[in-house]
Amino acid sequence: MYSAKVMDHFEHPRNVGEIEDASGVGTVGNAKCGDIMRIYLDIDENQIIKDVKFKTFGCGAAVATSSMATEMVKGKTVQEAMEVTNKAVMEALDGLPPVKVHCSLLAEEAIHAALWDYAQKNGITIEGLQKPKSDIHEGEEDEAEEY
C-alpha cells in the first residue's frame, strides 16, 4: 500500500517533538476526522528555518508526510519553504495511495499555518502565504470540505 520511502518515514519519523518558544506553530486537521498535525518552526533573523518539529495524530501517510515535510523545510528560508507543497512532499515519498492524498495536504497546511503564525508574530508578509483556513487556534470545525 505504501512506498518504501513512506514506510521508512513512518517507521522512523524525523523531527518528532516540540520546540519551546517556537518562532511559529501551526496546528491543522480535526480529531473527528482522525488527523491533527502540529508543526513547530524555529526561524532565525535571516528568515532561515533552523529547526522544525512536529506532532501528528493520524494515519501512516499523515506521519510520513509530516516527517518528510519537516525534513524538506529544515534549513530553508521561509520563502523557499513555501515551495514545499503537498505535491513536492508526495513526490519525495515516491507517491501516496489516492485515498491518502489529503493527508499530504495537511502537511502543507500545517507548515503554512506555522509560517503564518511566525509572520503574524513578526509583522512580516510572506509572498504567496494566505491565512490558513484550518489552524485549530482559530475556529475549529470548518475544514471538513477540503478532502
Added chain:
Amino acid sequence: MYSAKVMDHFEHPRNVGEIEDASGVGTVGNAKCGDIMRIYLDIDENQIIKDVKFKTFGCGAAVATSSMATEMVKGKTVQEAMEVTNKAVMEALDGLPPVKVHCSLLAEEAIHAALWDYAQKNGITIEGLQKPKSDIHEGEEDEAEEY
C-alpha cells in the same frame, strides 16, 4: 437420479414391440411434451391379458414405467389390471423423482386407454374404467393439464 430398478427397466425394457391384431391398443401423451406411450393388449376370452407390448417416446422414467406396467398387467384379468395404478408402478420401481411422477401417470393412462379400446370393441364394461381423456386416437391436444 433414478433407482436401480428404474435403471434396470430402462436399460432392458421388457415387452417392447407391437401386437398385430391386438385386442386393445391405447396411445397417450403428446409428442410436443416429449412423451408418447402406446400399449398393445392381447386379451383372451376369459378376460385374461395373455400378452402385452409397448412403444414409448419419452424419458427414462417413461420407458421404465412402460416396461414395469406391462410386466405388472401380464397374466392378470382386465379387472385386476385396473389395480395397476401409477402409484403401484412407482412403488414397484422403488420410486421416481418428483418431476417424473407424471411419466408414471402416462403408463396408467395408456393401460386404461388400451382396456377402453378393448371394452369398446367387445361391448363390455370394466368396473371403474372411464373413457380415457387422452387417447391420441381421439382429439389430440387436450391432455397437457394433467402433469
Added chain:
Amino acid sequence: MSKLIYLDNAATTKTAPEVVEAMLPYFTEYYGNPSSVYSFAAQNKEVITQQREIIANALGAKTEEIYFTAGGSESDNWALKATAEAYGNKGKHIITTKIEHHAILHSAEYLEKRGYEVTYLDVDEYGVVKLDDLKAAIRPDTILISVMFANNEIGTIQPIKEIGEIAHEHGILFHTDAVQAFGQVPINVDECHIDMLSASGHKLNGPKGIGFLYIRKGVKIRSFVHGGAQERKRRAGTENVPGIVGIGTAIERAVRTMQERTKKETEVRDYLIKRVLEEIPYTRLNGHPTKRLPNNANFSFQFIEGESLLIRLDMKGICGSSGSACTSGSLDPSHVLLAIGLPHEIAHGSLRLTLNEEITKEDIDYVVDSLKEIVAYIRQMSPLYED
C-alpha cells in the same frame, strides 16, 4: 465405469490442474482479507490486481474496468438490472434476443414486471440475430441492447461487431453475455463497441463460483450486491481470492492456448458432425454450419427423446446434454431450439456435444458408433418412428 468421454464442456469444464495449483496457496497460506492494512494481506491485494490485468489485457480493456462476481449469472443480473436502474430516467426500453441464457431472460422478465419494456429479437434458422430487426427495434427510449456473444446450446456466434456499431451509433449501451465465447474466440471490447461483458470461470477451465463483469469506464451502473467497499465500491463481499486467482490463471491459459486449441477442436468437431450427418438418418445439425463455437455440435434426431438418449450414452461413458424438456422436468423443450424454428417433437430429440482439447478422433469414432446403435435402438421402440 472405466471409459469417460466428457462432451459437456459447455455445461462446465474440468478445472485445469495448473489453475488449482495457482489457487492453493490462497486458501491456507495467503488467506488474509485483501482489504486489510497489514502486510500479510498485501500479497492478496497484489495478486488480485494481477488477475485484473490479465483479464483486461485479454479483452483490450483497462484494469479498473474488470469487476469480479460470483459467476456468469450474477454478471448478467448485474448488467441488466443495475443499468436499467441507472438509466431508467433516460428510458425504459431494452432489446435482447429470444435465445439468451435464462440469466438474461429472467432478469429481463423481472424488469418487465417493474415497468420496463423488453423487445426479444427473433433469430434466423441458424440462430443468428437479424441486424435489420435490431435496427427496427431501436426506439428513442432504448437504453440497453444485450445480445449474447455465442449461444450456449447451438454454439452460434453473433455478429457482435455489427451489433456494437449499431448500438454505438444510436448511443445505446451494449452488453454481451460472453460466458460461452470468452476464451474460445478473440474478443476486443473496443473493436466491438462492447460496454459490458459477462464471463464465468468454470466455462474455461477455471473454478466455479467466480466470474466477472467488464464495465466500460463512464458507464453509470448501480451496485447489484450492496455492502462493503470492495471492487471500487461497486460489488460488495470479501474478495474470493482463490477464485480470482483461479479465473485469472484460467484466462491467461485460455488466451495462450486459444489458437492451437480451437484449431484442433474445430477439426475434431467437424469430423464428428460429418460422420453423424452422413451415418445417422433423419438427423439435422442445429446452429450455424461455420459461425459457431469451435467446440460445439448440436444435433436433432427425429423420433427420439433426449433424456433417453443421454442416459444410454451415459451407459457407454459418454457425457452429453439435451434441450429436451424431459431432462428438466418442464413441459417445453429448449427455448433456443424453438426459436430457430424446430417443432417441439424434434427439439425433444436434440443432443449437444461440446468438446475440449483432449478429445480425439478416436474418441469421436467411439461416440458416433455408440450413437448410431443407441439412436437405432430408441427409434425401434418409438411409437413415432413407424408413423
Added chain:
Amino acid sequence: MSKLIYLDNAATTKTAPEVVEAMLPYFTEYYGNPSSVYSFAAQNKEVITQQREIIANALGAKTEEIYFTAGGSESDNWALKATAEAYGNKGKHIITTKIEHHAILHSAEYLEKRGYEVTYLDVDEYGVVKLDDLKAAIRPDTILISVMFANNEIGTIQPIKEIGEIAHEHGILFHTDAVQAFGQVPINVDECHIDMLSASGHKLNGPKGIGFLYIRKGVKIRSFVHGGAQERKRRAGTENVPGIVGIGTAIERAVRTMQERTKKETEVRDYLIKRVLEEIPYTRLNGHPTKRLPNNANFSFQFIEGESLLIRLDMKGICGSSGSACTSGSLDPSHVLLAIGLPHEIAHGSLRLTLNEEITKEDIDYVVDSLKEIVAYIRQMSPLYED
C-alpha cells in the same frame, strides 16, 4: 517477516487444511455440472445434498431450507431486498439496527430509495439492542425485522431469542445476519424463531466466495439472482461445488469443535482483555463484557489513530483491524463505534483483535508487550496526548 500472529479472524480465517482437502477432488476429478443427467455428475449432486444436511443439522433446520449463495453479502442482500419485494404489498416498513454490517445497511438504504421505510434501532453502550425500542418500532405495516446475531466489530451478541419471539408474536419475518456468530455460538432457528439467516464460509475456516441463506419453509421470498433452476429455482448459477463442499466441511468442523475451541478462545481472550486494560492507561473495552463472541476483543486507546497502530503492530508481525476512518480513507470512523456512543476521536483509536484456536497466552503476552510499547510511542508523538 518471521513471526505472524494473526488476530483478524473476524475479517477472514485460514481455510482449514482438511477443508481444502475435501474440496480438491471437485476441481479436477468430479468437476461435472450437478444439473446434468449423466452419472458422472451424480456424485456432485449427492455431495451437495450432504452439505445441505450438515448445515441444516447445525441449525435445527430442514435440508431444503438451506440455499447456497456467494457469501454473506449476497445472503444479506437477498434476504432484505427479495423479502421486501415479496411482502411489499403487505407493508413497506422494515426494522433493523444502527450496528448492522454494510451489506444490511446499504441494502436497507437501497430499499429506502424505493419507497420502503426503515427504522434503525439504537443500541446501548455495549452495543445491545433495546427490546423496548424494538417493540415500540413495530407498526402494522412492518414486514421484516433484521438484527445481526453478533456484531463483527465489537462482538456483542444480541438477545436473538427474545427478538425472535417479539417478531413471531407480531407475525413479522425475522432475519438475522449470523455471519460472525455461526460456528461460534450454538444456533437453533426454531428456538429463536429465525425465519432467515445469513452465513459466510470464510468466517469459519471455510473458503471465500461461498455462503448460504437459511429460508424457513413457507417464507415467500423472490429470487435475487435470476436465471437457471438451481437451488430449487431460487438462486441461479452453476453450483460452486468445491465451495459448497468447503463450507459444509468447515461447518461440520466448526460445530464439532465449538465447545472446546470457544472455551479456549474465551480464556485467552479474557487474558488479553485483562492485561490490556490493566497495563495500558486511557484504554477502554468496546462491546459487552460477557455477551460477546468468544474470540473478539475491541479496545479504544485514547490519543491514538488506528491505522498507525495497525501498521506498527504489523511491523511486529501482528495482524489486527481498526474502526478508524483512516484505514478506509473515509471521513467517519466505524458506525458501530459511534452507535455505542464513542466520540469520533476515540473511535479513531480503536483496535479489534479476533482470535483463533491456535492463539496461545504466550502469543498474547507478545501482543500486549508490543502494544504497550507502540501505544506509548504513538502517544508521545500525538498532539492530543499532552492536551
